[in-house]
Amino acid sequence: MAELQILNLLLVLVAAWVGGMLAKRVGFPPILGELLIGILLGPALLGVLETSEALNTLAEVGILFLMAYIGMEINFKDLGKASWAGLLAAIGGFVVPFILGYYTIIWFDGTNISALFVAIAVGVTSLATKSRILVDLKLLDTRIAYVLMAGALISDTLALIIFAGIIGFVDSGSVNAVGLSWVAGKAILFFAFAALIGIYFFPVLGKLLSKAKSINRTFHFTIMVIIVLGFSELAELAGLHGILGAFMAGLFIRDGVFSRQVFKEVTGVFHDMSIGFLAPIFFVTAGFHVSLEVFQTDLLLLILIILGAVVGKIVGTALFYLPSGHGWREGLTIGTGMNGRGAVEIIIAGIGLQMGIISTEIFSILVFMAISTTLTVPLLLTWTTNWLRKRGELVMQDARNGYLILGANPLGIYIAKQLQEHNEVVLIDANKDLVNEANEQGVTAIHGNGLKEETFHLANAINKKTFIALTGNSEINLLATQLANNSFYIPNKIVLMSPGENGAGLNLLDPMNASSMFASKTDMTPWAYKISANEFKEKIAQVDGNCTTREWVKQNGKNQDILPVLIMDESGHKRPFHYQDSISAKEKVIYLE
Structure with a gap:
């Protein structure tokens, strides 16, 4: 039995590597290829790969590490370069598709909780999806790039906060004032306690580690893992999900624990462990839960969710972006860039499926929505940025020069x-x-x-x-x-x-x-x-x-x-x-x- 599980793990990793590599070669994020190959080789089609308790455990650790790494990659100082415009883009690009997604599920007789889960998944955007495209299109030094990055960060953070509230509500199982107050109180206590540790204790820990000259990179990596898992457990104790704790841990680790040089080295190891090993297991096995029957039984709902996600994201971003004074054409361009979904959306959908909040059919719809919207980003963003460039409206960002x-x-x-x-x-x-x-x-x-x-x-x-x-x-x-x-x-x-x-x-x-x-x-x-x-x-x-x-x-x-x-x-x-x-x-x- 142990040999079979090891063989299955090996096959999943090989499949993840092949799918990720093929996706990357054609200009898409690796998780897209990992999802698709999970659907192809999993129960939905060929049935070559299968899930197991061991894989599920590794996948759960994988999403914790991935959320921590996302937190480590976020630099809040960058938000100052486009904070107002990014906030407008984030609100419009989140609220409009959120509303469309919510009422679409309600219209199809779904529960309020499942509608909220779908709304969050439709509202998020993917930071990783755009990074490679911005490089390829030579847009990193434009205002669009800074607004997109700021918008994605604010959008995903907003999604995680709402997600925390829903998880707490599901955990309490009640809608009375006392129950909701208890849920809110635990969440506030968690964020306050996490902030106190991150702001006051981490710098002290960092100074102690810097003085211990004999400490090597392996020890630093172990400290990082302990912090991530510790924050994840704190979030669980507060009635939230562990991914919130992992995300918070990543944010505080970035600036509080290690020196720049040590942080760079240890982050590289953490990147390889999460994105190179554990997270791909989650995305491939997520493909196992996808059902192709939705194309027969829920095709109309699938089409409406995808349309709501695309139109809501692009139009919502453009409308809310107007007060920035940068024009509706730039708003449309940013909307096309924010249209891709990625890791956070799939993680939230997977947790909803695991908790029984959404069905396999809804989960499958969200996966296909993530795939289809991500496919639009390079095509639409290329077209809209070329449109701005020809009109002389592609504004360079002057935050850096020289x-x-x-x-x-x-x-x-x-x-x-x-x-x-x-x-x-x-x-x-x-x-x-x-x-x-x-x-x-x-x-x-x-x-x-x-x-x-x-x-x-x-x-x-x-x-x-x-x-x-x-x-x-x-x-x-x-x-x-x-x-x-x-x-x-x-x-x-x-x-x-x-x-x-x-x-x-x-x-x-x-x-x-x-x-x-x-x-x-x-x-x-x-x-x-x-x-x-x-x-x-x-x-x-x-x-x-x-x-x-x-x-x-x-x-x-x-x-x-x-x-x-x-x-x-x-x-x-x-x-x-x-x-x-x-x-x-x-x-x-x-x-x-």
């Missing part, structure tokens, strides 16, 4: 002097002589170790839009870029890779969404010497037609000792020449020879 360059060598100083004509540029270097030379040439430079957070703080990295790693050592460049990405969330990363760098180093660029400087591997040393000795020529090449930077290098770099360093647009603004960029007609390439 360049942070690691390497005050002659090449770094040359590029900095070019970029600072229209941007704030700061150089950092561990060589004091190079820093003094840069300052003498009119470039702001800071002396410090480029692999330490203190140096980045001095350079005000948290407000920089682009980080360029421009030393002659690829390993240092990659490590510094990881610091810029993980600790300071700098959106644009450009890395100089030397010719001797192997494929392993290049493979690290994609996870950080980083690009290679000069669109090719480059040995910096000879160019730094040529600039310092003034033995180079600066030339400008006009670009007649649209092309990528890589194509330009292939066309113009053959048999020529040249280095393309900058791209200049028609207004004279310059930007670094790197791999993940394209050159428009009438733009110019500045290169060294």
Whole structure:
């Protein structure tokens, strides 16, 4: 029997990996593939996979870890970038589909509690669904991206609060004033106690851990697991669901327990444990509970729920977004981006099914709703953002600006002097002589170790839009870029890779969404010497037609000792020449020879 359970677990994990990989390759979140393959290989169709008590236990731990990880990924400071607009989008995108979902179930003679569960599931939005799409569409530095992220966070938090109330009500089993007061009192006590622990006790714990030099990453991970499970049990004792506790634990762990460096390392392990192992078990096994009979028995309800979810989310967001003053077209665009559902929706629906609040048919409808709405996001968001771009209404977010360059060598100083004509540029270097030379040439430079957070703080990295790693050592460049990405969330990363760098180093660029400087591997040393000795020529090449930077290098770099360093647009603004960029007609390439 034990062998069968292990084989079943192995098959579920392999299925999750295959489904997630296929979904990711076509631009969708992995959970979509995990759900679909669970439906395909589960009882609904082929019946190859089956559930068990062991799988159910692992799946339950998986959703706790996933909710904790979602909490760890949320940075409340980012809400300030689009708080008012994000709040409007969140309210409209949640309330309208919530109402439509609720009354649709009531119209089909469903209970009030089941209608509320469906309403929550229809109202939520998915943060993970949009992140990859925003990167692909190069929207991370637009106002739309910040509003979408803020809207998703507020929407999901609102859903979890209402969910907590419903769980407490179901637990009390009564509608009298005393029963409801008891439910509300326990919930308030939980949130208050959790906040006290997170705000006052966690920092003390963090200081104690930082002083214990011998403590390793495994111990830190164990502390994190204990905190998550402890908060989950507190939520259960308060009559709420454990996912509320796990979510709260993630929020407080992010800023209260570990230093930035330790948090980054331990979060990576937690990510692998939750998203790489436990959470996929939940989503695959969730597919086991889906019934395809709804297409015969409840087709009208399925269609109405999907229509209510799509129309309610898009139209509701656009209507409530009008007071922001950013226009109804931007509201529609944000609505299309918020239309995808994901982890939180499926988790809430799964808990409703487990508690007997919703039926298998309703659960199946919610799963198909999540799948169909998620499929619309890349198509509709691409179309609406292109529509805004053509009208000149795609607004860039000015919360971050300027360049942070690691390497005050002659090449770094040359590029900095070019970029600072229209941007704030700061150089950092561990060589004091190079820093003094840069300052003498009119470039702001800071002396410090480029692999330490203190140096980045001095350079005000948290407000920089682009980080360029421009030393002659690829390993240092990659490590510094990881610091810029993980600790300071700098959106644009450009890395100089030397010719001797192997494929392993290049493979690290994609996870950080980083690009290679000069669109090719480059040995910096000879160019730094040529600039310092003034033995180079600066030339400008006009670009007649649209092309990528890589194509330009292939066309113009053959048999020529040249280095393309900058791209200049028609207004004279310059930007670094790197791999993940394209050159428009009438733009110019500045290169060294």
